Amino acid sequence: MSTDPADVKSAKRVTLKDVAKAAEVSLASASYAINGTGSVGDQVRAHVLKIAEAMCYRQNLSARAMRTGRTGALGLILPDFANPFFTSLAQSVIRSARAQGYCVFVTDTEGDPNQERKAMHLMVERGVDGIVWFPIHDLENGTALINDTPTVVIDRTVGGIEQVHADYHAGGRLAAEHLVALGHKRIGVVSGPMSVLSMRERCAGAIAFIEQHAGLVFNLTNAFSYDLEADVRMAIERRDATAIFAGADLIALGVIQHASRTGLRVPDDLSVVGFDDIPWAQISAPPLTTIEMPVEEMAAEAIDALLRRVESRAQPRRKVVFETALIERKSTSRPL
Amino acid sequence: MSTDPADVKSAKRVTLKDVAKAAEVSLASASYAINGTGSVGDQVRAHVLKIAEAMCYRQNLSARAMRTGRTGALGLILPDFANPFFTSLAQSVIRSARAQGYCVFVTDTEGDPNQERKAMHLMVERGVDGIVWFPIHDLENGTALINDTPTVVIDRTVGGIEQVHADYHAGGRLAAEHLVALGHKRIGVVSGPMSVLSMRERCAGAIAFIEQHAGLVFNLTNAFSYDLEADVRMAIERRDATAIFAGADLIALGVIQHASRTGLRVPDDLSVVGFDDIPWAQISAPPLTTIEMPVEEMAAEAIDALLRRVESRAQPRRKVVFETALIERKSTSRPL
């Protein structure tokens, strides 16, 4: 009579054993049928599958993990969720992983190396099959942290671990070339924190080209932030640069807004190039010209490399470097 | 001699048994010591802990999960990572969960109800202790999907499941009040997709107040997107509204940029209010006046409610509603 879910009982989940019993086959056959492994007769398989479906059977992946040593879970560790760059990356990683049948634990470290260490430990305890790691800083050697769990590092330089990078140096150069090609002679640089190699390289790439083909008017550092420090605000107000290369889009956006607020028109009075191509870049006013890295491809490569290591730990340790590209929008033009 | 990790062997992880053996105690005592459960002598506990540390012991949480029926993992399911609103929410959920010792599987459904169903199943299989769910649409009844896993829904209305909402109606009214208080008499509305209750309520709240205290010049719908549809672009260009309420910040930003592009100054010629207070709102030009919901508190409440249900399923099903607030920035002013 009552098919309603009022028969809650203790609501125990149905197990493979229940299915096997209901289907009147052995545990093994049920397992074979459901996983498509061993050998089972066609009608048996079909029958088991039907029963399982009818009983709403769901595998217990913890149990399976214990037997197989594989959890089918991956970990993603990144410094800060609030930063839009990491968000794009997270999305790509999660989707790539899903496409390969993996689920991902996501955690951020709030920029704190202590939390980072704890996060790594936690992932290992949880038995993730692999870790995609965007470290806070470059590291001499990261092997102690990962405890033999297959890991690939994105964007940073960490000894002893496979890495996926973009060609930051070339990217910086690309930005500078663009500015010089436009005819700019007096160019300023506002870098992000120089503590990470990827930032040093962007700026080195840009500066080398600028010094050779134009003039470097200033070279300042700012936090990885939309808010500008006093010295860079002053440099903008001094107006002796006709163009600025910013080491990150967030900073570039800050530059644009400070310039606008102090009466400089972008791009007429001041051209601005960023780096990263975060989503915000498209909706800024004017839309930001920037250097893009192929985030999606980098994420896919990270996952591929990771799963390759999961299959067989004896992988050569590689570092794959992706090309960057100039995305020309409206924040740059010829100097007046 | 060689203490270097060259003795890789088969690199088997050290188990509790190994620790117990090395510490010369029973498995149980080792477990007690490490989990701080049962009763163990102080020196024994200390000894076990030291050995475990020295051997780099890490619990196997799959095994523990199998015994205890608890995985210590939560699932977060949301429609779309690219949308900045979900990102803030995800960050808050992850941090709240971490504070309570939980790790979270994150997945997006790309706005596809099919993927949503699959995601729910996957979470159940993985044995998450609970699910924080931001559904794509409102649902008559969601109980079939969750298969008895404790779940709390955010922002949507789903029958049979605990919910955490903001007071959308009051928020919409707040926005309208602000515009009317500024002296606007001709106000337009650009809503987001009306298929979800939270959007219908925002707009209902705004429109009711506008019709009573000013004039509703137009009432259009747009996708949840920065890009504007033809009819709303035309409505803006027609210039018979001095202010616009947008059902979402993303849309508000689109309105601002289209207005600017067609020669309207914001806020002088056109005031714009949004809804959500996404991170981008602060950096738009001009910074966007908007209605904020307390995302962090909502996430914390969701996690709390969830964990309460995890402790004991026999919780009354509640719906908790948070207040919204007006964030006054620079996109609104008195009409000229």
Add this chain to the structure above:
DNA sequence: ATGAAAGCGCTAACAT
């Protein structure tokens, strides 16, 4: 093709 049974690492009765 199918079944019986061992055991993954752990926790929690239960004995001592």
Add this chain to the structure above:
DNA sequence: ATGTTAGCGCTTTCAT
């Protein structure tokens, strides 16, 4: 306070 031991649900070897 400490030890012994029975499973949790599953996969997989080994018989049949």
